[in-house]
Amino acid sequence: MTKLLVLAMLSIQPMSGYEIKSMLELNDSPRWAGVLPGSIYNALKKLEKEGYIEIASIESNGHRQKAIYKITASGEAFQRELALECLGNAKVYYPTDLYSGISLADQLPKEEAIDHLTKNKEKLLLESQAVKTGLKAKEKALQGEIPPLTRIVFEHMFEMIESQLRLIEATISIIKQK
Template sequence: MSIKPTHGYEIQKFIQVNKMDSWTKIQSGSIYYALSKLEKEGLIILAEEIGSGTKARKIYSITEKGKKELKELVKQELSHHINEIGSDKFIIYPLLNTLDKNSISDEIIEHIEKLNNQKIYLEKWQKVKVNQKTLEIEKIAFQMMISNLEYQIKWHNALIENIDDCVEASNEITNLIAKFDFSNAKEIEVDRAENIENLKYEILNNPDTAPEKLEELIKALRK
């Protein structure tokens, strides 16, 4: 709704088409409850109701309060750890264009510093705790925790180093979502997924053919 007014069914289809309920914590079945909650909190408003009865669709749009809340949530997420598969941070980059680059950089740099401090702390404890008598599982536990922090630092550094590309990708995704009605989309079959991913790559990495590839992507999603 930060991109365009929409309804619960389209959001549900967007999640299903992108298989987001299999690799994030987002569950399509909870959409209508979430919309009701957001409306009560004044973060979205009912802009229009189309149809009647069981086929009625409520079109919601984001409020100014909602936009401010979204910016704060994006900033908060930038400072969170990547703890597991399905971490919200893995889907953060489509929302990067809600913030200016300086805000993104400031949040990430501060978070990297915290991650580095945690890594240093764990490495010190590793030297103290790990010896010849230490159980193998304890040794591996330290290695896992330190390795996890190293990859998180690497991920966040990559975001900083490629901030322009990430924001551009965010804009492209915003453009796609704004143009396409996902309520008419079908779930992506495995054999179509590779073609769609290739089209996304072309859109993000080849500005000259991006408009043409965007149209191809929209057609592919409609099939």
């Protein structure tokens, strides 16, 4: 995923590693794509070695130099290949820890189970707020023009959170009845 997102950033314009990292952080990629900031520099090295990107220029700022990378024609083709692979990669992510806990909840003290489920619910509400903040930041950066494909990704993220919230509420309701 990191390689794909680095290539995507460079397909917009040539950038330094720091600029790529900043753009991906602005887009909240660690949350939705699992891209860690440190992995960007590793991806840059690999992509350059593989010929998918190259150094467009070296900029000097005092005693520091920074490489500005640009995507190559083979990098553009590789980006398309990676994007198509992602579109065809059907995965369903189940909250397996939550499922396991729910399946054993009737063996736990009622109040403790409800307390932990309530804490989980609070975490999900914080996650929802973080996604909302990310959406607002994206809207601001794009002057309110969220592309339709980006909007459906955000909508899906909200649906996933809401689905887990409903599961937790239903589980709490069942536990309270016992």
